[in-house]
Amino acid sequence: MLRMIRESNNNMSARYCQLFVLLVSVLDAAQGAESPRAAAPVVPVAIAPDDRSVSALRSIIQRYVTDRAALDRLRDVPFSPARAERARRFLDEQQKALGSVSFPTLDPDSRVDYVLFQSRLRFEQQELKREAVRFQEVQPWAPFASPILSIVEARRGGHPLDMPQIAQQIVRLGDQAAETKKGLEETLKEKPASGATNATSRPLSKTLANRVARSVDQLRDALRDWNGFYSGYDPEFGWWMKQPFERCDKQLLEYASALRKEVVGIKEGEDAPLVGDPIGREALMSALADEMIPYTPEELIRIGEAEFAWCDKEWRRAAQDLGFGDDWRKALDHVSSLHVKPGAQPRLISELADEAVRFLEERDLVTIPPLCKEVWRMEMMSPERQKVNPYFTGGEVISISFPTDGMTHEDKVMSLRGNNIHFCRATVQHELIPGHHLQGFMAARYRTHRSLFYTPFLVEGWALYWEMLLWDLGFPKTPEDRVGMLFWRTHRCARILFSLKFHMGQMSAQEAVDFLVDRVGHERRNATAEVRRSIIGGYGPLYQAAYMLGGLQLRALRNELVESGKMTHRQFHDAVLRENTIPIEMIRASLTGQPPVADFAPRWRFYPGL
Numbered sequence: 260m261l262r263m264i265r266e267s268n269n270n271m272s273a274r275y276c277q278l279f280v281l282l283v284s285v286l287d288a289a290q291g292a293e294s295p296r297a298a299a300p301v302v303p304v305a306i307a308p309d310d311r312s313v314s315a316l317r318s319i320i321q322r323y324v325t326d327r328a329a330l331d332r333l334r335d336v337p338f339s340p341a342r343a344e345r346a347r348r349f350l351d352e353q354q355k356a357l358g359s360v361s362f363p364t365l366d367p368d369s370r371v372d373y374v375l376f377q378s379r380l381r382f383e384q385q386e387l388k389r390e391a392v393r394f395q396e397v398q399p400w401a402p403f404a405s406p407i408l409s410i411v412e413a414r415r416g417g418h419p420l421d422m423p424q425i426a427q428q429i430v431r432l433g434d435q436a437a438e439t440k441k442g443l444e445e446t447l448k449e450k451p452a453s454g455a456t457n458a459t460s461r462p463l464s465k466t467l468a469n470r471v472a473r474s475v476d477q478l479r480d481a482l483r484d485w486n487g488f489y490s491g492y493d494p495e496f497g498w499w500m501k502q503p504f505e506r507c508d509k510q511l512l513e514y515a516s517a518l519r520k521e522v523v524g525i526k527e528g529e530d531a532p533l534v535g536d537p538i539g540r541e542a543l544m545s546a547l548a549d550e551m552i553p554y555t556p557e558e559l560i561r562i563g564e565a566e567f568a569w570c571d572k573e574w575r576r577a578a579q580d581l582g583f584g585d586d587w588r589k590a591l592d593h594v595s596s597l598h599v600k601p602g603a604q605p606r607l608i609s610e611l612a613d614e615a616v617r618f619l620e621e622r623d624l625v626t627i628p629p630l631c632k633e634v635w636r637m638e639m640m641s642p643e644r645q646k647v648n649p650y651f652t653g654g655e656v657i658s659i660s661f662p663t664d665g666m667t668h669e670d671k672v673m674s675l676r677g678n679n680i681h682f683c684r685a686t687v688q689h690e691l692i693p694g695h696h697l698q699g700f701m702a703a704r705y706r707t708h709r710s711l712f713y714t715p716f717l718v719e720g721w722a723l724y725w726e727m728l729l730w731d732l733g734f735p736k737t738p739e740d741r742v743g744m745l746f747w748r749t750h751r752c753a754r755i756l757f758s759l760k761f762h763m764g765q766m767s768a769q770e771a772v773d774f775l776v777d778r779v780g781h782e783r784r785n786a787t788a789e790v791r792r793s794i795i796g797g798y799g800p801l802y803q804a805a806y807m808l809g810g811l812q813l814r815a816l817r818n819e820l821v822e823s824g825k826m827t828h829r830q831f832h833d834a835v836l837r838e839n840t841i842p843i844e845m846i847r848a849s850l851t852g853q854p855p856v857a858d859f860a861p862r863w864r865f866y867p868g869l
Contacts, residue, residue, distance in 0.1 A: 316372035338394045367854035374855045382549035400471045403435040411485040422499040433507030440514040468522035475515040533768035535794025551842035551861040563755030570749040580738040591780045594742040595676035615688035625832040631700045653690020673782040681743030694722035701836040709839035720809015751807040758803035812843040815865040
């Protein structure tokens with residue numbers, strides 16, 4: 260029962276989670292329950308200071324989050340024009356509400372929130388325009404989209420259906436899907452080399468075909484939900500609709516399958532090809548403005564190249580120290596072979612986590628609440644998830660990527676090499692403490708309304724910043740440790756280059772895989788998984804670049820405040836954590852006592868000598 264209570268924490272608010280964990284700890288002690296980390300010494304409970312920040316914008320932001328979520332639940336098909344129109348009106352209303360706030364009377368904390376909210380509203384409005392363009396690109400290949408959306412959205416009014424008429428509509432929709440599929444197949448037979456074109460002469464690339472197939476899936480789900488609302492509850496509906504609906508559902512499924520098989524190139528029993536959806540330079544610039552990064556994509560690529568040059572120099576030094584001359588690949592191959600035997604990885608992760616905490620506490624680098632050290636836990640990553648996450652991921656739960664007995668021999672070997680001892684030592688602290696787990700622990704307790712402004716430049720940048728700082732403080736003990744840390748640092752440089760070039764159409768997904776293999780030293784299976792994870796759409800277009808760039812921002816801010824003697828390391832790190840996961844230029848505004856102006860535009864050029 261106690262274990263069930265613990266596992267329910269993920270579904271509760273942060274404040275209730277904290278109370279429950281404390282309660283469960285007391286109950287465990289009363290019952291003599293054995294802790295999963297029983298070897299750790301018992302320490303007195305230390306209660307962290309309360310979040311005493313007060314912002315005049317807190318209630319406005321929290322209401323926005325709640326109201327926007329309610330509207331998104333009302334219309335849950337992402338590309339619905341009706342959903343987009345309602346979102347536009349909602350954003351206009353929020354702009355007016357924000358405009359009614361007297362900026363000059365706000366305290367510094369509230370001014371930061373004002374600027375963050377204003378920036379987010381502008382970005383959301385731009386995203387609606389971009390989504391409208393993407394829907395227009397899909398429509399010629401999904402002429403049934405608008406009629407389906409009209410049918411499913413009309414249900415919300417609760418009006419009675421004209422059964423014969425709606426049945427005929429469903430029949431027509433299925434026929435449209437079948438006709439579009441037939442036209443696609445005929446065009447592919449006629450022009451196999453140049454790709455498919457339809458009546459509008461718009462080419463159907465693999466990228467667009469993949470997007471159309473996903474859209475058809477969403478439309479099919481919406482129609483199935485519509486059918487489930489009436490079927491079995493309205494006897495007349497079932498009489499009229501059973502056969503037309505089943506036929507239409509089958510025709511939509513067959514069309515989506517044809518797109519994936521004939522154009523995208525997905526074959527049954529094989530891994531899907533690497534097909535992403537580049538957004539272009541203009542959309543990248545919009546995203547950079549929202550993240551408050553005053554650099555162009557081209558300038559960021561130059562930063563990535565400059566950091567790559569530093570890594571190349573350190574690779575040569577590490578290779579020489581290991582007796583391999585300037586051959587960094589031999590040094591990497593040597594380190595990759597140093598892995599634990601099957602079944603021993605969880606013990607290694609636990610030992611590395613404890614080592615990182617000791618290093619931090621001995622040097623008084625950051626405050627680590629005892630509860631934070633206590634509540635993290637481990638799970639093993641499924642083979643399916645390892646196809647897109649070849650390395651472990653973390654937070655409160657660290658998910659361990661390691662070979663399973665069902666993998667092929669080649670995949671087992673690559674997974675062992677990619678999760679070797681020194682690669683793990685370089686990233687356990689990235690995922691747990693002082694990285695994502697400590698960060699998430701504090702974000703759930705300080706300025707929680709700012710979660711709306713979540714940015715990977717702070718979230719991933721924080722963890723990457725610690726990798727750089729630990730390097731500077733001598734955390735790597737051996738040349739093998741340095742190789743482990745260099746592998747990841749080089750990888751983060753590569754992420755800047757391949758992700759930005761991919762979205763600007765300068766590098767294909769396959770070229771990105773080759774780049775990771777040739778310049779970083781990835782095993783090909785792991786490089787493919789990394790690129791797949793980057794381009795399939797689960798991450799924002801700047802996410803991969805944000806690791807290194809956010810780390811460089813935090814390093815520049817630390818140099819400004821710690822190296823100058825204005826703050827200690829611990830004061831600086833604690834202060835950053837209590838600002839929550841917002842763009843780093845806004846953290847800089849708070850920590851330097853320079854509140855932003857109402858018409859704020861990002862200006863902080865954090866990378867010297869570009």
